Structures are given as structure tokens and as C-alpha cells.
Amino acid sequence: MTETIFRTIRADILACRLLPGAKLKIAALAQRLDVSLGAVREALSRLSAEGLVVSETQRGFRVAPVSAADLTDLTTTRIEIESLCLRRAIAAQDVAWEAELLAAFHRLAHTPEREPNDAVRLADNWSRMHEAFHLALVSGCKSSWLLRLRGTLYMQSERYRRLSIPVARVDRDLVAEHRAIMDAAIARDAERATALLAEHLLMTARILLTAPELKEDPDSPSGEERGRRVRPQGSAAEKEPASA
Amino acid sequence: MTETIFRTIRADILACRLLPGAKLKIAALAQRLDVSLGAVREALSRLSAEGLVVSETQRGFRVAPVSAADLTDLTTTRIEIESLCLRRAIAAQDVAWEAELLAAFHRLAHTPEREPNDAVRLADNWSRMHEAFHLALVSGCKSSWLLRLRGTLYMQSERYRRLSIPVARVDRDLVAEHRAIMDAAIARDAERATALLAEHLLMTARILLTAPELKEDPDSPSGEERGRRVRPQGSAAEKEPASA
């Protein structure tokens, strides 16, 4: 059904198998996924409402662009929202939450960050564990609206995180960072926990902002000739064998 | 095109012409709006991603339910997000922003709250002016992500606000409330401005929470016979001549 297509395309976008700015040709996607045009169109519409895809009337869909300005805005906003969630979670702390958080951390700490044979791409499994940890961290927050907003921002960040991996030459002890945040949260030290979380998020953004990739691949500084620069359908659409 | 249908259905939901929980039959909507099935389906999908419509697999779409718990959560979340926006707007204050805010307030203050002949429904025009004022208040915030989140929550609140009007027997000086918030913002008193804004939002929620309507019409206490109660296609769909 259309839900499957929706998730498949979203996963491709989040994992950067479909590059930012790439043109999304409905017919090509339909043939590749072996479904009808309408189904793809519906999935693209939903993605558009979630902000992962942009649609221009009568001109089709493309993957939402990335830019340094967007990453900066996204990161600062995310810090504020995640902090709100984390403070509430700490205030409503209970044993079940602590247990889940410890379990999520343990799973994350023992999952290899990259695929054994592919040193450049993030492992899908690690991404899942990472998401589960951060979700466990804030899941004590009872507000479903706040968690929903957080989820939107987390999803957007996922694209940048995947983009940043080939650039991440700095060595960084992610396990220690996550452990420090968790320890502060369990110790009910909201100030310290939110400060560590903010630094954690800022670090990721900073690494990407100093990397050259974002400067030459970005959105639209002047706005014209976008298709020319990235050559989306030629390179992105053909190089990725999809369905994975 | 599908964009028009999307906006039409969204306006019907926000104005409560389509009641919360009402079943949205695709065929009926398609015939009424004189478009195809696929177009309606796509519009409903986008609404679903925005949270105004819920979809159950193989069981169609219905208008997102309302409940006292959801209103409480929505209000507290909205207070936090709007406060973040307002603080940033005040920090980045400039003359252009002040001018726009004053203009928006003046328009709002001189727009009648209800239709002259219909004392029970909110005037569409007043709703537009009210939205414009609140948008002007926070538009000094440069973060497009934060403003986007705020927009989502504002839209959700709109439904409750329209629902609350037939109940609003308490007399309330909305013009004075808005003026007080504006004055504090222009005076760069962020603490006072956010406090007044919070009280403003809480007041609206409080009025609705004490009213009986939400208690008997709410989401799904037990979950059955929901279509029976509101008879959506019979009353709501037929009484409004669409296109408005």
C-alpha cells in the first residue's frame, strides 16, 4: 500500500540515497517501486507536508534542499525544543523511564557506528539505536504535542547527520557524550543535562558547518540554475539502485 | 487543482463546518467538490500529515478528534513555543516590526468579532485579523523552523477557538488583552509580554474547558457509535455550499 512507499521514499531521503535538491520524477519512482503513479504522488504529498520534499505547482517535486543557514536555524530550534522535553522528562522522572533509558544507552553503546565493510556510511542499525536513545531520553515528557514537534525536528536533523558522516574526520567520543547526558538526567540535574545535550547537538552541527561539502552543494544562494549545479536526475537518480 | 481542494477542506475543518470525529467519505467529498477521487485522497493525506485529519488503514479518514486532554496539552505547549518566538522577536526588535504590529492591532480592534446577522459564529474576517495580529507579534523571530512549529500549533488552536465561541458567555475584553500584550512587547518587556500572552491563551482554554460542550462531544471516551452522533455528511456537508 501507499504507506510502504511513503516509508521507503522517506528512508531514502533520510539516508541521503536521494540527495537534497534532487528532482523526484513520479514516473521513474513508480516504475522502480513497481506501483502506480497515484500512489507515488500521494506519498510525495505527505512528505511535502512533513517538510522533507518541496513541491512547486506544475513543476513536480524535489527533495528539500539543505543549507548552512537551515542547519543553523534547525539546530538552535532543536536545542530549545529538546531542552523543554528533557526538563519535563526529568521533572516527571520515574523508575520505568530510568530503566528504559539505561537499556537504550546500552544497546547504542554496543552497536557499531559504521558498517564493518563500509567505513564511510552510517550503519542503519546504529541510526535506529541512536534515535531510540534520544527518544528514551525525552519520552518521560508527557506532552504528545511537544514530542511531536521534537520528532519533526529530529527527522530533519537525521538528513544532516547522514550527510556529515563522510566529513567527520574529527574523532569524537559519542558514547561518552551520550553517557554524560544520561547520567545528568538520571541524577535529576536538569541544568547540566540540557547544557550537555545542547553541546552535543551543537558539536554535530559545527562539524558539518566547517566541512566544505555544505558550501558547494547547498540550497540556492542566488536561486537560479539549480538543476545545472547538482545534476540531480543524472547522478543521484541513476547511481542509487534503490529498493535497498 | 488539488491545492484548492486541500485549502477548502482545511477551511471547513478549522471553521468546524466539518465536526471533529466526522467520517470523511471520499466519494461524497469528490462529488460535492466536483473533482476526482484521487484528488480528494491526496488532499486528505496532506491534512493527515498536518494533524487535522486522522487516517486508519483500510478504514478511511476522519476529522481529528478533540478532547479536554488534547486542549490542555496543546495550550501548554503553545504557550512555551509562542513565548520562545515572542522573546526572540522582542530581542530583535526594530521599527518595521513595531509598525506592522501596530497596524495589525488597529485592523483587529476595528473588525467586528461576530457576523452582524449571526451572533453565534465567529466572523471569518475577524479570524483572519486575529491570526494576522498574532503572526505580526512573533514575526520578528527570525527562525523559520520555530515559526513553522508555531504555525502548526496555532492552526490546531483555531479549531478549538471556533468551537468555543458559542460557549463564550463570559464577557471578555479581547481588544484590551491584545493591546496589553502589544504594549509590553513594544516596551521591550519580555517577561511581562510573555506572561500576558500566556494568560491570554490560558483564558481561552479555560473558558472551553468549563463549558459542557467539550465534555459530551469529545474524542472517544468509549470509542463506538461516533458516526451516529454527528451525522457528518448529512448535516455538515450539505448545509455549507462549498467553494466559500
Added chain:
DNA sequence: GATGGCTATAAAATCGATTATTTGCCAGAT
């Protein structure tokens, strides 16, 4: 008399074709 299965009806999901729009290209004119 009640319960369980079966059938009929209605609605939702999917599909392939048709129509309209845009874009790139070629030819002709200045």
C-alpha cells in the same frame, strides 16, 4: 434461543489512460 459463519453491500485503495503544461530545440527572420 443464541452463536457462529456466510453472503451481500458499500467504501476505500490501486491502477492505467488521458489531458494539460512546461521545457528544450530548431528554424526562420532581422
Added chain:
DNA sequence: ATCTGGCAAATAATCGATTTTATAGCCATC
């Protein structure tokens, strides 16, 4: 030689029909 106008190919948007699925009513059996 270059610019402009039209033409053709590609692609997005819309539509109506078909297929699958859920629900409700009915009959048979226990």
C-alpha cells in the same frame, strides 16, 4: 550571427474504472 517564435518531446496532473477489503445482515446449526 543572434534573437525570437513556434514546434515537439517529456512530464506532471487529473480522471474514471477495477479490485480488494471491511461491515452488517441473515441463515443455519448447535
